[in-house]
Amino acid sequence: MNYTETIHYLYTRLPMFSRVGAAAMKPGLDNTIALCAALGDPHQQFKSVHIAGTNGKGSVSHMLAAILQTAGYNTGLYTSPHLYDFRERIRINGQMIPEAAVVNFVQRTQGLVEKLDPSFFELTVGMAFDYFAAEKVDIAIIEVGLGGRLDSTNIITPELSVITNIGFDHMNLLGNTLPEIAGEKAGIIKPEIPVVVGGHQEAVDPVFIQKAEGANAAIFFASDHFRVQGYQLYPQSLVIELEEKDLEQVQKLELDLPGIYQLQNVQTALMAVELLQQSGWQISDDQVAAALKDVKGLTGLMGRWDVLRTQPLVVLEVAHNVDGVQQMLRHLQQQQFHKLHLVLGMVNDKDISSVLALLPKDAHYYFTQAHIPRALEAAALQEQAALAGLQGAAFPDVNSAIENALQAAGTQDLVLVCGSIFLAGEVDRQRWKNSAY
Structure with a gap:
């Protein structure tokens, strides 16, 4: 198969949520576990950050990827869905997975596909993990597809878990109340792995706190550590004056993502960066500032204002x-x-x-x-x-x-x-x- 034929095979052979909705969902993680086991458990061969949330998870994922690659790390990024090109889902240092790598992976796994009958998303997750392992990334930013607890990405043990926010979406799959939806998102919290939550929401805070306590995982609400002192909105950028409460100092940051909703997302990303720094990742303030000014250029992010x-x-x-x-x-x-x-x-x-x-x-x-x-x-x-x-x-x-x-x-x-x-x-x-x- 050439690349065009391979993509056609992926879209037509495998059930795809974006096309058919809930019918594409495969209950549980068994398929993903079996697929990755057959591939040599590639997800265990690189470090990662796992990001869930109703909205904002894509922006935060791209911010973190931009920051880590600016800091000199070989950085993978897995997101979904794509806008124009399937390969947008799987990137290293902003560059999409080569067409040849997609073709090679699908050819290697056709027997597994026939045996396991995975969903489109399950096979795509396996492809991303296989590619990141083969290219020896230092760290990969992994965005949850839907929910968290039963999402195919949830077989990783990350350096850090991040939950951006909770809102009403996919209620037919995740629950009809905010606490029910939060319970599914909280499924990415792992034993003794710190978790960042973007901001306080009265209805769901207890869900995250209880889950974190049960897993002996330190929990950090980004809005407890940062306060927006002011901002200027421009047609294609956002300038933020952000106070870090513990240090009582204000820093000015410019984002090439002008949406006002990025005010919370950038706090979430910076909280994640601080925890990565504390665990030994070498990231300077200058690198953070440079990355945030060029998130779209560094990562290819589209569609946010x-x-x-x-x-x-x-x-x-x-x-x-x-x-x-x-x-x-x-x-x-x-x-x-x-x-x-x-x-x-x-x-x-x-x-x-x-x-x-x-x-x-x-x-x-x-x-x-x-x-x-x-x-x-x-x-x-x-x-x-x-x-x-x-x-x-x-x-x-x-x-x-x-x-x-x-x-x-x-x-x-x-x-x-x-x-x-x-x-x-x-x-x-x-x-x-x-x-x-």
């Missing part, structure tokens, strides 16, 4: 659940623009009515859909949105929706594309960067 062009401003944002949309709207309130044009597409297993209830009624809407089986049809989304007081036309794909939004938008307007990670993955970035609208 991702500015594609200006005049009018076109932004790609992967917010897709209630918590993420609330954070996006807080950021939106601090933006200067004349009219808002909102290109929206969602998958059908999200809490769609709750998301629609949050969105501004005075925006101009362009309803659309991603080309995956889980996508809610644009016309159906348009009907549900109308019940929430949101008016707009339906379009068969995201790029035609953006085209219509740009035709209607003035130079001081904002075109915001959001609602689904998979919708964001179908945006033709180069077309809109270079368009004449």
Whole structure:
């Protein structure tokens, strides 16, 4: 098989959550354990940091990867899902896994696939661990796919566990209350391995504290150690004045991730860095500052208040659940623009009515859909949105929706594309960067 044929095999032979939803889930960790055992247990051959959470885990993962590789470590990064290229999921020092390595792994494991019948995610996790071990990474940042306790990544024993925040998402799989969801995320807490939690949430703090105490794991809430003293928001950057409470000193940091929701994420990442430093990892303050200024350049991160062009401003944002949309709207309130044009597409297993209830009624809407089986049809989304007081036309794909939004938008307007990670993955970035609208 060549690379194109290999990717087609992965997408069609293996059940894939992004396409079919819960039907792709394989209960338990037995498949992943068996797969990795057959590969020689590669996950035991490198050090790691494990990151879970409803929102923010992708940003924190990329921040930590940028910091560690800037500090000179050979750094792996495993995240999901991808936007444009399958290989975005598996990187070392920001470089995607080579096509040849993907082809080689799939060819080597076809017999195992037939024997174990793994999910797409299980095989992808095995591929990442195998690649990181073969390339002898010093450390790998491993982002949980879904939940934590039963996630395929949860066979690792990391240097550090990180939980960013808890919100409502995937309730059909993780539970209908915040404590139930937190219980699944807390499943990544390991015996005597320190854990960082981003911020306090009254409903879920006891879940994490009890789990950590039971595992004899030291627990650190990032918001107990850092306080935001001030910040300046720019179109493509965020400058933060951050006080470390124990030291009573303020440092100014610039991020190339302008979302206001990054205020908590950067505190979480810095708390993780401090614990890594205490356990012997050599990371200087200058290296941290340099890395945070270039997270996108160092790691390839996309989709977090991702500015594609200006005049009018076109932004790609992967917010897709209630918590993420609330954070996006807080950021939106601090933006200067004349009219808002909102290109929206969602998958059908999200809490769609709750998301629609949050969105501004005075925006101009362009309803659309991603080309995956889980996508809610644009016309159906348009009907549900109308019940929430949101008016707009339906379009068969995201790029035609953006085209219509740009035709209607003035130079001081904002075109915001959001609602689904998979919708964001179908945006033709180069077309809109270079368009004449």
